[in-house]
Amino acid sequence: MAAQRGGFIMFNKVRGPLLLMTSLALLSGCAGAQVAEERHPDDPWEGFNRRVFAFNDVVDRYALRPVASGYATLTPQPVQTGVGNFFSNLGEVRTALNSVLQGKPGNAGIATSRFLINSTVGIGGLWDFATPMEITGQEEDFGQTLAVWGWGESRYLVLPFLGPSTLRDTSGMPADMATYPLTYLEEDALRIGLSALRVIDTRAGFLEQEELIFGERYSFIRDAYLQSRRYQINDGEMGDDPFASDDFEFDDADFDE
Template identity: 40%
Template sequence: MGTAVLVSASNAVAQTDNSLQQQAVKAEPMNSVDPYEGFNRSMFAFNMAFNDSIGKPVANAYNNVVPQPLRTGVSNVFDNLSTPISAVNCFLQGKVEDGLSEIMRFTINSTFGLFGILDIAEPAGLEAKNEDLGQTLYTWGMWTESNYLVLPFVGPFTTRELTGGLVDSSYDPVYINWIEADEGERRLIYMTDGFIQYSKVVNLIDDIKNQPDPYVFSRESYLQHRTNLIYDGKPPQPALDDFNFE
Protein backbone atom coordinates (compact mmCIF):
# COMPACT_ATOMS: atom_id res chain seq x y z
CA MET A 1 0.00 0.00 0.00
CA GLY A 2 2.85 2.38 0.80
CA THR A 3 4.21 1.99 -2.73
CA ALA A 4 0.81 2.71 -4.23
CA VAL A 5 0.51 5.87 -2.18
CA LEU A 6 3.92 7.05 -3.33
CA VAL A 7 3.14 6.33 -6.97
CA SER A 8 -0.21 8.12 -6.76
CA ALA A 9 1.39 11.09 -5.08
CA SER A 10 4.15 11.20 -7.68
CA ASN A 11 1.62 11.19 -10.51
CA ALA A 12 -0.36 13.99 -8.88
CA VAL A 13 2.77 16.06 -8.36
CA ALA A 14 3.92 15.56 -11.95
CA GLN A 15 0.65 17.04 -13.19
CA THR A 16 0.48 20.09 -10.95
CA ASP A 17 3.60 22.27 -10.92
CA ASN A 18 5.46 22.13 -14.22
CA SER A 19 7.37 25.32 -13.56
CA LEU A 20 9.03 23.92 -10.46
CA GLN A 21 9.80 20.66 -12.22
CA GLN A 22 11.41 22.57 -15.11
CA GLN A 23 13.44 24.59 -12.65
CA ALA A 24 14.77 21.36 -11.15
CA VAL A 25 15.70 19.90 -14.55
CA LYS A 26 17.58 23.03 -15.65
CA ALA A 27 19.33 23.58 -12.33
CA GLU A 28 23.08 23.02 -12.24
CA PRO A 29 25.28 23.00 -9.15
CA MET A 30 26.32 26.55 -8.28
CA ASN A 31 27.74 26.02 -4.80
CA SER A 32 30.83 23.84 -4.45
CA VAL A 33 29.98 23.08 -0.81
CA ASP A 34 26.58 21.70 -1.80
CA PRO A 35 27.68 18.59 -3.73
CA TYR A 36 24.14 17.21 -4.02
CA GLU A 37 22.60 20.44 -5.29
CA GLY A 38 21.31 18.98 -8.55
CA PHE A 39 19.54 16.15 -6.72
CA ASN A 40 18.46 18.46 -3.91
CA ARG A 41 16.83 20.93 -6.28
CA SER A 42 14.91 18.13 -7.96
CA MET A 43 13.65 16.86 -4.61
CA PHE A 44 12.90 20.40 -3.45
CA ALA A 45 10.80 20.99 -6.58
CA PHE A 46 9.03 17.67 -6.03
CA ASN A 47 8.27 18.52 -2.41
CA MET A 48 6.98 21.97 -3.31
CA ALA A 49 4.70 20.49 -5.95
CA PHE A 50 3.52 17.82 -3.52
CA ASN A 51 2.82 20.57 -0.98
CA ASP A 52 0.66 22.46 -3.47
CA SER A 53 -1.28 19.47 -4.77
CA ILE A 54 -1.73 17.24 -1.73
CA GLY A 55 0.11 18.30 1.40
CA LYS A 56 -1.25 21.81 1.87
CA PRO A 57 -4.93 20.93 1.23
CA VAL A 58 -4.74 18.02 3.67
CA ALA A 59 -2.89 20.06 6.31
CA ASN A 60 -5.32 22.95 5.96
CA ALA A 61 -8.26 20.58 6.30
CA TYR A 62 -6.70 19.17 9.48
CA ASN A 63 -6.11 22.68 10.85
CA ASN A 64 -9.64 23.80 9.99
CA VAL A 65 -11.48 20.74 11.27
CA VAL A 66 -9.53 19.83 14.40
CA PRO A 67 -9.87 22.38 17.24
CA GLN A 68 -6.71 24.18 18.30
CA PRO A 69 -6.62 22.70 21.84
CA LEU A 70 -6.78 19.18 20.42
CA ARG A 71 -4.07 19.93 17.83
CA THR A 72 -1.86 21.32 20.58
CA GLY A 73 -2.42 18.22 22.70
CA VAL A 74 -1.52 15.88 19.85
CA SER A 75 1.60 17.91 19.08
CA ASN A 76 2.58 17.84 22.75
CA VAL A 77 2.31 14.04 22.82
CA PHE A 78 4.75 13.66 19.95
CA ASP A 79 7.11 16.24 21.43
CA ASN A 80 7.03 14.29 24.68
CA LEU A 81 7.89 11.04 22.90
CA SER A 82 11.11 12.58 21.60
CA THR A 83 12.30 13.64 25.05
CA PRO A 84 14.11 10.43 26.14
CA ILE A 85 16.35 10.48 23.05
CA SER A 86 17.12 14.12 23.75
CA ALA A 87 18.02 13.19 27.34
CA VAL A 88 20.39 10.45 26.15
CA ASN A 89 22.18 12.86 23.84
CA CYS A 90 22.41 15.48 26.57
CA PHE A 91 24.33 12.98 28.67
CA LEU A 92 26.48 11.92 25.70
CA GLN A 93 27.45 15.57 25.22
CA GLY A 94 28.32 15.95 28.89
CA LYS A 95 25.30 18.14 29.61
CA VAL A 96 24.30 16.30 32.77
CA GLU A 97 22.02 19.02 34.10
CA ASP A 98 20.17 19.23 30.79
CA GLY A 99 19.85 15.45 30.67
CA LEU A 100 18.32 15.36 34.13
CA SER A 101 15.99 18.19 33.12
CA GLU A 102 14.80 16.19 30.12
CA ILE A 103 14.14 13.14 32.30
CA MET A 104 12.12 15.30 34.67
CA ARG A 105 10.20 16.79 31.71
CA PHE A 106 9.32 13.36 30.40
CA THR A 107 8.31 12.04 33.81
CA ILE A 108 6.12 15.01 34.70
CA ASN A 109 4.44 15.33 31.31
CA SER A 110 3.89 11.58 30.96
CA THR A 111 2.16 11.36 34.35
CA PHE A 112 0.61 14.65 35.46
CA GLY A 113 0.44 15.81 31.85
CA LEU A 114 -1.68 12.82 30.79
CA PHE A 115 0.89 11.03 28.60
CA GLY A 116 2.18 14.35 27.33
CA ILE A 117 -1.09 15.89 26.19
CA LEU A 118 -0.42 18.75 28.57
CA ASP A 119 3.03 20.31 28.71
CA ILE A 120 3.12 21.31 32.34
CA ALA A 121 6.89 20.95 32.63
CA GLU A 122 7.82 24.03 30.59
CA PRO A 123 5.77 26.47 32.70
CA ALA A 124 7.57 24.92 35.67
CA GLY A 125 10.91 25.96 34.17
CA LEU A 126 11.86 22.71 32.42
CA GLU A 127 12.35 23.81 28.82
CA ALA A 128 12.87 21.28 26.02
CA LYS A 129 16.52 20.85 24.97
CA ASN A 130 16.04 19.19 21.55
CA GLU A 131 19.31 17.28 21.35
CA ASP A 132 20.03 14.49 18.86
CA LEU A 133 22.92 12.28 17.79
CA GLY A 134 23.74 14.54 14.87
CA GLN A 135 24.55 17.30 17.34
CA THR A 136 26.39 14.84 19.55
CA LEU A 137 28.66 13.69 16.72
CA TYR A 138 29.57 17.30 15.99
CA THR A 139 30.22 17.98 19.67
CA TRP A 140 32.54 14.98 19.83
CA GLY A 141 34.48 16.28 16.83
CA MET A 142 33.84 13.04 14.95
CA TRP A 143 31.85 14.58 12.08
CA THR A 144 32.38 18.31 11.83
CA GLU A 145 31.70 18.66 8.08
CA SER A 146 28.25 17.76 6.81
CA ASN A 147 26.37 18.23 3.55
CA TYR A 148 22.83 19.39 2.90
CA LEU A 149 20.40 16.78 1.61
CA VAL A 150 16.75 17.02 0.56
CA LEU A 151 14.65 13.85 0.48
CA PRO A 152 11.23 13.35 -1.09
CA PHE A 153 8.26 13.93 1.23
CA VAL A 154 10.35 14.30 4.41
CA GLY A 155 12.32 17.37 3.35
CA PRO A 156 15.74 18.71 4.38
CA PHE A 157 18.47 17.10 6.45
CA THR A 158 22.19 17.22 6.78
CA THR A 159 24.02 13.97 6.16
CA ARG A 160 25.17 13.92 9.78
CA GLU A 161 21.69 14.63 11.09
CA LEU A 162 20.16 11.92 8.90
CA THR A 163 22.70 9.32 10.03
CA GLY A 164 22.27 10.30 13.66
CA GLY A 165 18.50 10.15 13.37
CA LEU A 166 18.61 6.62 12.00
CA VAL A 167 20.81 5.52 14.91
CA ASP A 168 18.65 7.34 17.46
CA SER A 169 15.50 5.66 16.15
CA SER A 170 17.10 2.22 16.34
CA TYR A 171 17.43 2.29 20.13
CA ASP A 172 14.71 4.77 21.12
CA PRO A 173 13.62 3.56 24.59
CA VAL A 174 10.11 4.97 24.15
CA TYR A 175 9.26 2.62 21.31
CA ILE A 176 11.28 -0.35 22.58
CA ASN A 177 10.41 -0.34 26.28
CA TRP A 178 7.26 1.76 26.68
CA ILE A 179 5.08 1.56 23.59
CA GLU A 180 6.68 -1.70 22.39
CA ALA A 181 5.95 -0.75 18.78
CA ASP A 182 7.15 -2.94 15.93
CA GLU A 183 8.90 -1.50 12.87
CA GLY A 184 5.68 -0.86 10.96
CA GLU A 185 4.05 0.87 13.92
CA ARG A 186 7.12 3.04 14.42
CA ARG A 187 7.01 4.18 10.82
CA LEU A 188 3.35 5.08 11.18
CA ILE A 189 4.10 7.07 14.34
CA TYR A 190 7.02 8.87 12.68
CA MET A 191 4.87 9.69 9.64
CA THR A 192 2.11 11.04 11.84
CA ASP A 193 4.60 13.13 13.80
CA GLY A 194 6.01 14.48 10.55
CA PHE A 195 2.55 15.48 9.37
CA ILE A 196 1.75 17.19 12.67
CA GLN A 197 4.96 19.21 12.46
CA TYR A 198 4.28 20.03 8.81
CA SER A 199 0.74 21.20 9.56
CA LYS A 200 2.14 23.79 11.97
CA VAL A 201 4.33 25.47 9.33
CA VAL A 202 2.46 24.76 6.10
CA ASN A 203 1.40 28.38 5.64
CA LEU A 204 5.02 29.55 5.81
CA ILE A 205 5.90 27.64 2.64
CA ASP A 206 4.33 30.34 0.47
CA ASP A 207 6.85 32.80 1.94
CA ILE A 208 9.67 30.48 0.86
CA LYS A 209 8.29 30.26 -2.67
CA ASN A 210 8.26 34.07 -2.91
CA GLN A 211 12.03 34.30 -2.38
CA PRO A 212 14.33 35.03 -5.37
CA ASP A 213 15.76 31.52 -5.08
CA PRO A 214 13.48 29.43 -2.84
CA TYR A 215 15.92 26.52 -2.73
CA VAL A 216 18.86 28.62 -1.52
CA PHE A 217 16.66 30.43 1.00
CA SER A 218 15.39 27.11 2.35
CA ARG A 219 18.88 25.63 2.49
CA GLU A 220 20.47 28.57 4.30
CA SER A 221 17.59 28.82 6.76
CA TYR A 222 17.74 25.13 7.58
CA LEU A 223 21.51 25.06 8.02
CA GLN A 224 21.29 28.08 10.29
CA HIS A 225 18.63 26.24 12.29
CA ARG A 226 20.92 23.22 12.70
CA THR A 227 23.84 25.44 13.67
CA ASN A 228 21.72 27.11 16.34
CA LEU A 229 20.75 23.71 17.72
CA ILE A 230 24.38 22.59 17.91
CA TYR A 231 25.44 25.73 19.76
CA ASP A 232 22.29 25.95 21.88
CA GLY A 233 21.21 29.18 20.24
CA LYS A 234 24.62 30.87 20.56
CA PRO A 235 26.55 30.07 17.36
CA PRO A 236 29.96 31.68 16.77
CA GLN A 237 30.11 34.52 14.29
CA PRO A 238 31.33 33.08 10.96
CA ALA A 239 34.30 34.62 9.18
CA LEU A 240 33.37 36.44 6.00
CA ASP A 241 35.48 34.07 3.89
CA ASP A 242 34.31 30.89 5.60
CA PHE A 243 30.97 29.16 5.17
CA ASN A 244 30.29 26.44 7.72
CA PHE A 245 27.61 24.14 6.31
CA GLU A 246 26.20 23.16 9.70
Protein backbone atom coordinates in the same frame (compact mmCIF):
# COMPACT_ATOMS: atom_id res chain seq x y z
CA MET B 1 9.29 19.55 6.77
CA ALA B 2 12.57 17.17 13.61
CA ALA B 3 13.69 16.16 14.31
CA GLN B 4 14.29 13.31 14.62
CA ARG B 5 12.91 12.02 11.68
CA GLY B 6 10.39 9.53 10.42
CA GLY B 7 7.44 9.54 8.09
CA PHE B 8 7.49 12.11 5.29
CA ILE B 9 9.27 15.13 6.81
CA MET B 10 12.13 15.85 9.16
CA PHE B 11 11.31 17.09 12.63
CA ASN B 12 13.46 19.72 14.28
CA LYS B 13 12.38 22.34 16.74
CA VAL B 14 14.69 25.13 17.80
CA ARG B 15 14.30 27.70 20.52
CA GLY B 16 15.66 31.22 20.01
CA PRO B 17 15.72 33.84 17.26
CA LEU B 18 15.95 31.27 14.48
CA LEU B 19 12.64 29.55 15.27
CA LEU B 20 10.99 30.95 12.17
CA MET B 21 13.88 30.08 9.85
CA THR B 22 14.06 26.59 11.27
CA SER B 23 10.37 26.03 10.70
CA LEU B 24 10.71 27.11 7.11
CA ALA B 25 13.74 24.91 6.60
CA LEU B 26 11.88 21.84 7.77
CA LEU B 27 9.42 22.10 4.91
CA SER B 28 10.20 19.46 2.32
CA GLY B 29 9.56 21.91 -0.50
CA CYS B 30 7.23 24.74 -1.36
CA ALA B 31 7.81 25.60 -5.01
CA GLY B 32 9.63 24.54 -8.15
CA ALA B 33 13.38 24.93 -8.06
CA GLN B 34 15.32 27.43 -10.09
CA VAL B 35 18.93 27.33 -11.20
CA ALA B 36 21.24 28.89 -8.64
CA GLU B 37 23.63 31.56 -9.79
CA GLU B 38 26.51 30.44 -7.61
CA ARG B 39 27.43 27.07 -6.16
CA HIS B 40 27.10 26.90 -2.40
CA PRO B 41 30.24 25.47 -0.70
CA ASP B 42 28.11 23.20 1.51
CA ASP B 43 25.96 22.02 -1.39
CA PRO B 44 28.23 20.18 -3.85
CA TRP B 45 25.36 17.85 -4.82
CA GLU B 46 23.07 20.72 -5.76
CA GLY B 47 21.90 19.19 -9.04
CA PHE B 48 20.71 16.02 -7.30
CA ASN B 49 19.30 17.96 -4.37
CA ARG B 50 17.23 20.22 -6.61
CA ARG B 51 15.68 17.25 -8.38
CA VAL B 52 14.72 15.67 -5.06
CA PHE B 53 13.46 19.05 -3.86
CA ALA B 54 11.18 19.28 -6.90
CA PHE B 55 9.89 15.74 -6.24
CA ASN B 56 9.18 16.57 -2.61
CA ASP B 57 7.35 19.69 -3.74
CA VAL B 58 4.97 17.64 -5.86
CA VAL B 59 4.29 15.24 -2.97
CA ASP B 60 3.72 18.13 -0.59
CA ARG B 61 1.54 20.15 -2.96
CA TYR B 62 -0.81 17.37 -4.00
CA ALA B 63 -0.83 15.09 -0.97
CA LEU B 64 0.56 16.34 2.33
CA ARG B 65 -0.41 20.01 2.25
CA PRO B 66 -4.11 19.45 1.40
CA VAL B 67 -4.44 16.90 4.20
CA ALA B 68 -2.65 19.22 6.64
CA SER B 69 -4.90 22.12 5.63
CA GLY B 70 -7.99 20.02 6.27
CA TYR B 71 -6.61 18.91 9.62
CA ALA B 72 -5.89 22.51 10.66
CA THR B 73 -9.37 23.62 9.59
CA LEU B 74 -11.37 20.83 11.21
CA THR B 75 -9.36 20.14 14.37
CA PRO B 76 -9.92 22.47 17.36
CA GLN B 77 -6.79 24.31 18.45
CA PRO B 78 -6.70 22.75 21.94
CA VAL B 79 -6.66 19.32 20.32
CA GLN B 80 -3.86 20.33 17.96
CA THR B 81 -1.88 21.63 20.93
CA GLY B 82 -2.36 18.38 22.81
CA VAL B 83 -1.27 16.31 19.79
CA GLY B 84 1.86 18.43 19.39
CA ASN B 85 2.65 18.14 23.10
CA PHE B 86 2.26 14.36 22.96
CA PHE B 87 4.79 13.86 20.17
CA SER B 88 7.17 16.46 21.59
CA ASN B 89 7.13 14.67 24.93
CA LEU B 90 8.19 11.41 23.29
CA GLY B 91 11.18 13.26 21.85
CA GLU B 92 12.48 13.98 25.36
CA VAL B 93 13.78 10.40 25.50
CA ARG B 94 16.11 11.04 22.58
CA THR B 95 17.16 14.39 24.01
CA ALA B 96 18.08 12.83 27.34
CA LEU B 97 20.18 10.10 25.74
CA ASN B 98 22.00 12.44 23.37
CA SER B 99 22.64 14.92 26.16
CA VAL B 100 24.45 12.16 28.06
CA LEU B 101 26.46 11.24 24.96
CA GLN B 102 27.42 14.90 24.50
CA GLY B 103 28.51 15.32 28.11
CA LYS B 104 25.58 17.52 29.12
CA PRO B 105 24.21 15.91 32.30
CA GLY B 106 22.24 19.02 33.22
CA ASN B 107 20.29 19.00 29.98
CA ALA B 108 19.79 15.23 30.31
CA GLY B 109 18.25 15.80 33.74
CA ILE B 110 15.95 18.48 32.38
CA ALA B 111 14.76 16.26 29.53
CA THR B 112 14.17 13.39 31.93
CA SER B 113 12.24 15.64 34.30
CA ARG B 114 10.11 16.99 31.47
CA PHE B 115 9.28 13.49 30.29
CA LEU B 116 8.32 12.25 33.75
CA ILE B 117 6.24 15.32 34.63
CA ASN B 118 4.41 15.57 31.33
CA SER B 119 3.87 11.81 31.06
CA THR B 120 2.22 11.66 34.49
CA VAL B 121 0.68 14.97 35.47
CA GLY B 122 0.28 15.85 31.82
CA ILE B 123 -1.59 12.61 31.08
CA GLY B 124 0.72 10.95 28.60
CA GLY B 125 2.21 14.24 27.45
CA LEU B 126 -1.02 15.80 26.18
CA TRP B 127 -0.48 18.73 28.55
CA ASP B 128 2.88 20.45 28.95
CA PHE B 129 3.18 21.19 32.65
CA ALA B 130 6.99 21.35 32.63
CA THR B 131 7.31 24.55 30.56
CA PRO B 132 5.19 26.75 32.90
CA MET B 133 7.36 25.36 35.70
CA GLU B 134 10.37 26.76 33.77
CA ILE B 135 11.80 23.30 33.21
CA THR B 136 13.14 23.83 29.71
CA GLY B 137 16.32 22.84 27.89
CA GLN B 138 17.92 22.27 24.51
CA GLU B 139 16.64 19.55 22.21
CA GLU B 140 19.34 17.14 21.09
CA ASP B 141 19.55 14.46 18.40
CA PHE B 142 22.22 12.13 17.02
CA GLY B 143 23.15 14.52 14.24
CA GLN B 144 24.10 17.04 16.91
CA THR B 145 25.93 14.34 18.85
CA LEU B 146 28.03 13.46 15.80
CA ALA B 147 28.88 17.16 15.43
CA VAL B 148 29.98 17.35 19.08
CA TRP B 149 32.09 14.24 18.55
CA GLY B 150 33.99 15.95 15.74
CA TRP B 151 31.93 15.75 12.56
CA GLY B 152 31.56 19.48 12.08
CA GLU B 153 30.46 20.92 8.77
CA SER B 154 28.74 18.44 6.50
CA ARG B 155 27.42 18.34 2.94
CA TYR B 156 23.84 19.43 2.42
CA LEU B 157 21.53 16.64 1.29
CA VAL B 158 17.83 16.67 0.36
CA LEU B 159 16.16 13.33 1.06
CA PRO B 160 13.07 12.02 -0.73
CA PHE B 161 10.01 12.66 1.48
CA LEU B 162 12.23 13.65 4.44
CA GLY B 163 13.45 16.97 3.07
CA PRO B 164 16.51 19.01 4.12
CA SER B 165 19.37 17.23 5.85
CA THR B 166 23.13 16.82 5.73
CA LEU B 167 25.27 13.74 5.28
CA ARG B 168 26.02 13.88 9.02
CA ASP B 169 22.39 14.27 10.08
CA THR B 170 21.30 11.49 7.72
CA SER B 171 23.89 9.19 9.30
CA GLY B 172 22.30 9.87 12.68
CA MET B 173 18.77 9.09 11.52
CA PRO B 174 18.81 5.33 12.31
CA ALA B 175 19.78 6.10 15.90
CA ASP B 176 17.15 8.85 16.08
CA MET B 177 14.47 6.41 14.95
CA ALA B 178 15.72 3.73 17.34
CA THR B 179 15.32 6.08 20.31
CA TYR B 180 11.81 7.27 19.44
CA PRO B 181 9.22 5.31 21.46
CA LEU B 182 6.73 4.97 18.60
CA THR B 183 9.21 2.70 16.85
CA TYR B 184 8.52 -0.04 19.39
CA LEU B 185 4.76 -0.18 19.15
CA GLU B 186 3.95 -3.76 18.22
CA GLU B 187 0.57 -3.03 16.66
CA ASP B 188 1.31 -1.95 13.10
CA ALA B 189 -1.95 -0.09 12.55
CA LEU B 190 -1.48 2.00 15.69
CA ARG B 191 2.18 2.75 14.93
CA ILE B 192 1.45 3.78 11.35
CA GLY B 193 -1.58 5.82 12.38
CA LEU B 194 0.30 7.76 15.05
CA SER B 195 3.24 8.34 12.71
CA ALA B 196 0.90 9.71 10.05
CA LEU B 197 -0.78 11.97 12.62
CA ARG B 198 2.63 13.23 13.68
CA VAL B 199 3.50 14.16 10.11
CA ILE B 200 0.18 15.86 9.45
CA ASP B 201 0.19 17.81 12.71
CA THR B 202 3.74 19.03 12.14
CA ARG B 203 3.02 20.05 8.56
CA ALA B 204 -0.12 21.91 9.64
CA GLY B 205 2.01 24.01 11.99
CA PHE B 206 3.97 25.39 9.03
CA LEU B 207 1.06 26.41 6.80
CA GLU B 208 1.20 30.09 7.73
CA GLN B 209 4.97 30.34 8.08
CA GLU B 210 5.69 29.00 4.61
CA GLU B 211 4.08 32.09 3.12
CA LEU B 212 6.98 34.14 4.51
CA ILE B 213 9.55 32.39 2.32
CA PHE B 214 11.01 34.91 -0.09
CA GLY B 215 13.50 34.87 -2.95
CA GLU B 216 14.66 31.66 -4.59
CA ARG B 217 12.90 28.93 -2.62
CA TYR B 218 15.50 26.16 -2.80
CA SER B 219 18.33 28.45 -1.70
CA PHE B 220 16.28 30.04 1.08
CA ILE B 221 15.29 26.70 2.60
CA ARG B 222 18.83 25.28 2.26
CA ASP B 223 20.47 28.29 3.91
CA ALA B 224 17.85 28.44 6.66
CA TYR B 225 18.28 24.74 7.43
CA LEU B 226 22.08 24.90 7.58
CA GLN B 227 21.98 28.01 9.75
CA SER B 228 19.42 26.53 12.12
CA ARG B 229 21.48 23.34 12.53
CA ARG B 230 24.56 25.37 13.41
CA TYR B 231 22.41 27.22 15.94
CA GLN B 232 21.25 23.94 17.48
CA ILE B 233 24.72 22.38 17.55
CA ASN B 234 26.15 25.48 19.23
CA ASP B 235 23.30 25.51 21.78
CA GLY B 236 21.97 28.82 20.56
CA GLU B 237 25.27 30.62 20.12
CA MET B 238 25.61 32.34 16.76
CA GLY B 239 29.28 33.22 17.03
CA ASP B 240 31.03 36.55 17.32
CA ASP B 241 29.31 39.68 16.09
CA PRO B 242 31.86 41.87 14.29
CA PHE B 243 29.81 44.95 15.07
CA ALA B 244 30.00 44.21 18.79
CA SER B 245 33.80 44.20 18.88
CA ASP B 246 35.55 46.84 20.96
CA ASP B 247 38.08 47.21 18.16
CA PHE B 248 35.44 48.16 15.63
CA GLU B 249 35.65 51.92 15.13
CA PHE B 250 34.16 54.33 12.65
CA ASP B 251 36.24 56.95 10.90
CA ASP B 252 34.92 60.29 9.65
CA ALA B 253 35.85 59.19 6.14
CA ASP B 254 33.33 56.37 6.40
CA PHE B 255 30.54 58.93 6.27
CA ASP B 256 31.90 61.02 3.41
CA GLU B 257 29.67 61.07 0.37
